[in-house]
Amino acid sequence: MAERFAREGGALRLSVAVTGPLASFRASRHTGGVPKAVATKRETFESGSRLLVVFLLAACAPCEEEPVALAKLRVELHGCSAQPDDETCELDGDDAVVIWVEGDAPVEVEGATAAQRAHLGGRLLQLSRPLRAGPLVLQRPGARSSLRLRPYEVPAGITRAREARSRGDLDAADAALDEVRPHDDHERGLLLGMRARLAFSRGDAEACLAFYDQSIPLLGGRDSERRADALARAFVLFRRLGRSGEARRALDALREELGESTIHRSSTSMQLGTLLHAEGRFREAIDTLEDAEQHAARVEDLVVLAGAVEIRADALHRLGRHEEGRAAMATLEPWRARMDPCTRATFVTNLGGQGVLEETEASLLGALGPLEEGWSLFREACERPIDAATAAVELSTAYLRLGRLDDARQWRDRALELDVHDQTANAWSLELQAEVALSEGEYASAEAAFVELGRRGRASDWLDLVWRAEDGLGRVYEAVDRTDDALDAWGRAEATVDEWHRRVPLEGAGRFFAATHGRSARRRVGLALDRGLSQLAFETARHARRRGLAAVLRPAVVPTEGEEALEAYWRQRADLAERAASAWSVPSVELEAFRHTLDEDRASTRARLEALYASFPELRDALGPPPPPADGTLEVVLFPLDDTTLAVLARGPAPSTEVLAARVAFEVDAVHAAIAARLPSTTRVRVLADARARRLSLHTAVGPEGPLGATHDVVYGLDLGGVAPGPRARRVLVVADPSRNLEGARREAERTAAAWRARGVEVRVLEGREATHRAWLDAMASTDVLHYAGHGEAGGGLWDTGLPLADDRLTLSDVLASPAVPREVWLLGCDTAHVDATGTELALPAAFVAAGAEHVVATTEPLDDASALELLDPDLVGRSVEERLRTAYRRGNTNAGILRHFVP
Secondary structure, eight states: OEEEEEOOSSSOEEEEEEETTEEEEEEEEEETTEEEEEEOOEEOOOBTTBOOOOOOOOOOOOOOOOOOOOEEOOEEEEOOSBOSSTTEEEEOTTOOOEEEEESSSOOEEESSOEEEEEETTEEEEEEOSSOOSEEEEEEETTEEEEEEEEEOOOOHHHHHHHHHHHHTOHHHHHHHHHTOOOOSHHHHHHHHHHHHHHHHHTTOHHHHHHHHHHHHHHTTTOHHHHHHHHHHHHHIIIIITOOHHHHHHHHHHHHHHHTTOOTTHHHHHHHHHHHHHHTTOHHHHHHHHHHHHHHHHHTTOHHHHHHHHHHHHHHHHHTTOHHHHHHHHHTTGGGGGGSOHHHHHHHHHHHHHHHHHHOOHHHHHHHHHHHHHHHHHHHTTSOOHHHHHHHHHHHHHHHHHTTOHHHHHHHHHHHHHTOOOOHHHHHHHHHHHHHHHHHTTOHHHHHHHHHHHHHHHHHTTOHHHHHHHHHHHHHHHHHTTOHHHHHHHHHHHHHHHHHHHHTTTTTSTHHHHHHHOOHHHHHHHHHHHHTTOHHHHHHHHHHHHHHHHHHHHSOSSOOGGGHHHHHHHHHHHHHHHHHHGGGGGSOGGGHHHHHHHHHHHHHHHHHHHHHHHHHOGGGOOOOSOOOOOOTTEEEEEEEESSSSEEEEEEEOSTTOOOEEEEEEESSHHHHHHHHGGGGGGOSEEEEEEOGGGGGOOGGGOEETTEEHHHHSEEEEEOOSOOOOOOOOOOEEEEEEOTTSOOHHHHHHHHHHHHHHHHTTOEEEEEEGGGOOHHHHHHHHTTOSEEEEESOOBOOSSGGGOEEEOSSSEEEHHHHHHOSOOOSEEEEESTTTTOOOTTSOOOOHHHHHHHHTOSEEEEESSOOOGGGHHHHSOGGGTTSOHHHHHHHHHHTTOTTGGGEEEEEO
């Protein structure tokens, strides 16, 4: 028989073997798998038929330690010319390597001298130069990591080509590459990648793509360089060749491949985020750029950090999340003094530019200092004339919007003096010329400049510029009392926004354009009211509102089924864009002929676009003239004209077709007074509120007979048509307190479920831990009525709101992507009808209605848990939504006013 007793990790291991009458005592300590004898003693005892063996270990010599497997330190690097894998850093003569090691404890370094300090949850090591090739070992007690340092070997011709391309000397770069004789796949891959970049600089996108297709496989063992070429290839596919589906798949594959790898994590994430931003996928870009920022900050890569923050801030501004955009830029302030001049110049110019984009007086004043700093840096420390001109134009724009015309003119002249041949600078200079002339009362000059701006904008297919030209002409004509011309100009401006909206999401950032170019609609509505043109005011306001909501709720990505047709459209659009960009260099007398030639091709492009929309029903516009309201319904459009004034435009009830129009203060009672004359013949009030007017709860307005919601069915319409739900059995889904901390919500849900069951209706209850994300989505598709009782989460914007679940949260994206949603939805939580800070978007109710719900009841304010039981009468379960809400409003419960009824 044999027995073994062992105690590991530095203690004694005792092995005992007994064979027949012989007992052998052996104590051994294993070192590296080799036993070391310590003591041996044999004794034999015999007594009758029994053998008694006694084991005695009297002493043990000192034991040697057995090695323990060491954990691997998590490290991130910055400064390598190339990083083929996680454990190799290739250096050229100028490299200064920075290493971040996770954890607070100091790190021992073998193979180099390094200064180190605590930094962002780890230790930051700055390796001293010169660095020698060889192993670099980083060690802590119980953990270590090794890094191979070796020279970055690139043929001299490729280095010279890179330098020549950075100077803009493409011929010299080509000549340098012709001298390269590659010795292996790595050098061949680098050579082809450089050929691709030169082809891109020359505008030959097809040749560029062909070179990348050859270079990427050759760089298979060189991860950082291969990824750089793959990202550049995706950029060419999307921006130059219009192959959006292929570009999207390439980006998704890169993001999946990136995983948890730290190889050039910051720069790879930044490039990926930049491409997502260019594709208009702003929310995905924000997440990816945040990853880039985190990794760049750890290794103090300020170029990547600044770039990622600035692009993320721009995405936030384009989503209307200005406060978050400002906060993002503020995170770079502590780094400003350590940036190199070009990085600092870019940062401060972008900081100022985003202040101009926001357009408030405070943001404009705050933009002046950064823009002036950027101007100076681009003139002296980092000489870039085009960027200097951009900073000067932004300064002129800021001063113009602040009403400081002398300063605006001075900075415009400085931009022109640089004489840069850049279409953006030329366009902005022309716009500023027109705006300054208008501000000084030189109306003929302003008109001429705006007309020329529109001509150039149409020729170059620059829709934002066309809109600015028409909006400017409207203001010129209004100033000289040419009212009809002003209305026509603003009508053309609105048509321009419509055209841009038709390209969403094919043009990426179109949501931003459609949602933020409402000024022409406000001016047209205001002037129409002044002229007594109430029908024109009604149609303009309602159309602008529907267009803005459609831009928000349409899919962010075109379905993949028709990608061949989509990419054909993109290719044609890319060709047109390249030809149109030369419009700014065409002499004025030749511009009309140039534009006529392009317009013929644009007609076929528009036809292709219409065919695309016909192929994808979810992309069709819902912007045609809506039908008149049904009998007894009064449609009320609430359209803000400025921060304090509201246009109230009401149509109905049938058979009346006359539009009631009024300009009132931003108050519920003022709106109620404006429509009071129509209420006696009205049973249903359908409110269509735009932007900030959505915060007005008209159903709470009190008249002689009490709250309006107690006497009339007051509903808030999405006005986009909605999707009719398919037939389904009468089933009810009750979701109760997924967070498990709301007693009142649980009781209210129990009471509701019992009331439905008492009427013979099938009820499924998901309470507490059962209310998982998967369970909710599975149940929702086959449910007729949804009743949610729990928390609400109101974020800073539309896409940040949601409902907490046991393991996740239900988001707007979940709702919009659902194949089916309940016909009737009750969302009884805090602020479940939350409107974001800009007032440009709706929240969860809009998503449910857009996905097919007929009725959604949500709350406009926080709901106290103890008050949940008092809101609705359980005896009315199964009755119409309108009856249940009228009863709640009629009871006079102070909390009932927070319930709002949304319909298609």
